[in-house]
Amino acid sequence: MSSPAARMLDIRRAPWEGDLRAEIVEGLQAEPARLPPLLLWDDEGLRLFGALAQSTPYYPGRKEREILKHQSASIVSQIPSGTVLIEFGCGDLDKTRMLLHAMNQQHRAVSYYALDVSAEELSGSLDALEQEFAGAASIEIRGLHGTYEDCVHWIAQGVSLGKLVTFLWMGNSMTNGGPVGAQAVLQQAAAACQRNGLGFQFLVSCDACQDPERLMAAYDPAQPPLRDFILHGLDHANRALQRPVFQPADWTVHVQYDARHAMVDVSYVPVRELVFHVEDKRPPVSLQAGTKIRAITSGKWSPEQMAAVAHGAQLQVERTWMDDDGIYAFYLLCPHAPAQSTDPFRKDESRTSMPRGSVTRSPNPVVIETADAC
Numbered sequence: 001m002s003s004p005a006a007r008m009l010d011i012r013r014a015p016w017e018g019d020l021r022a023e024i025v026e027g028l029q030a031e032p033a034r035l036p037p038l039l040l041w042d043d044e045g046l047r048l049f050g051a052l053a054q055s056t057p058y059y060p061g062r063k064e065r066e067i068l069k070h071q072s073a074s075i076v077s078q079i080p081s082g083t084v085l086i087e088f089g090c091g092d093l094d095k096t097r098m099l100l101h102a103m104n105q106q107h108r109a110v111s112y113y114a115l116d117v118s119a120e121e122l123s124g125s126l127d128a129l130e131q132e133f134a135g136a137a138s139i140e141i142r143g144l145h146g147t148y149e150d151c152v153h154w155i156a157q158g159v160s161l162g163k164l165v166t167f168l169w170m171g172n173s174m175t176n177g178g179p180v181g182a183q184a185v186l187q188q189a190a191a192a193c194q195r196n197g198l199g200f201q202f203l204v205s206c207d208a209c210q211d212p213e214r215l216m217a218a219y220d221p222a223q224p225p226l227r228d229f230i231l232h233g234l235d236h237a238n239r240a241l242q243r244p245v246f247q248p249a250d251w252t253v254h255v256q257y258d259a260r261h262a263m264v265d266v267s268y269v270p271v272r273e274l275v276f277h278v279e280d281k282r283p284p285v286s287l288q289a290g291t292k293i294r295a296i297t298s299g300k301w302s303p304e305q306m307a308a309v310a311h312g313a314q315l316q317v318e319r320t321w322m323d324d325d326g327i328y329a330f331y332l333l334c335p336h337a338p339a340q341s342t343d344p345f346r347k348d349e350s351r352t353s354m355p356r357g358s359v360t361r362s363p364n365p366v367v368i369e370t371a372d373a374c
């Protein structure tokens, strides 16, 4: 086993706290006002998110595990042996281990890189994963400390990653930046691979539930799991600003389902009128009670909406694995097929011969032909 220093690479281009400060100042002046989603993701934020993910009404994690439990063999059959698997925003690696076990069972060699912004949490989770796979000679495990953008920059620099990269993006995280944000990350990652002569594909998971009742139960702002996770972002903001601007007692959390944009919109809301200084040289910020300041959005994209997002990033949905209720799915996104493919993924004989655009549901896989997504 390699030493912790060797297996965890710090790929940050610069410390983020300066960027976060600037984004907080800019976001509070924006219309509508917002705070950076990155405020939610530090070690404590990840712990609080874990508690939310375990709460009964919060179905997404359960649905993902259900799909992986029944379909991980089919999913990893699409990840060729010898691939470099880079996981964006890996979190606690709980679901990753299910995929790695399935790869190990199929004797697929993989170099796995876990990317996250939260170094301490990442290091702890990697230790446990390394121990679990200590006997699996064909599975290499490493950590990357940085953002998606840091990772893309790291790849584009020409780092040696073999021939094929599969990007894994679970937890519905690709929807947090909206369709435009998701497409930007997908396109930047694709461009970095192309520049480095690498083949690539994306394995992403996405929440397709558009039932307001179910969504509001899962994202209940009155319940501690969601409220504590979101309000912790204000504590992180105080640390980034190096002053106690946001007092927890002054704030509550608001959630609404925006059906038009297929997303749950989560905001910080002051319970009374507030006036505060974020920086000495700037005029004070004044907020009316009830003003919504966006904390994060969580997209709820149907398979058709996912296909449209992929299409906008010059990708197509090659495979879909859905849960039994049809509210959560894993998707394999590949570059648009050229007339004569030079994509190394397509030449791999270990791929199954499932038709493009097919959908598999768990727990008893039924193959449903759909129109080609692109």
Ligand SMILES: C[S@@+](CC[C@H](N)C(=O)[O-])C[C@H]1O[C@@H](n2cnc3c(N)ncnc32)[C@H](O)[C@@H]1O
Residues within 6 Å of the ligand: 038, 041, 042, 046, 049, 088, 089, 090, 091, 092, 093, 095, 115, 116, 117, 118, 146, 147, 148, 149, 169, 170, 171, 172, 173
């Ligand atoms: C919703 S959680 C999902 C965690 C895990 N993938 C899962 O499925 O349970 C989002 C994860 O992405 C990480 N994250 C958020 N924004 C990020 C960014 N810009 N770059 C890298 N990681 C990020 C967070 O730290 C967190 O671990």
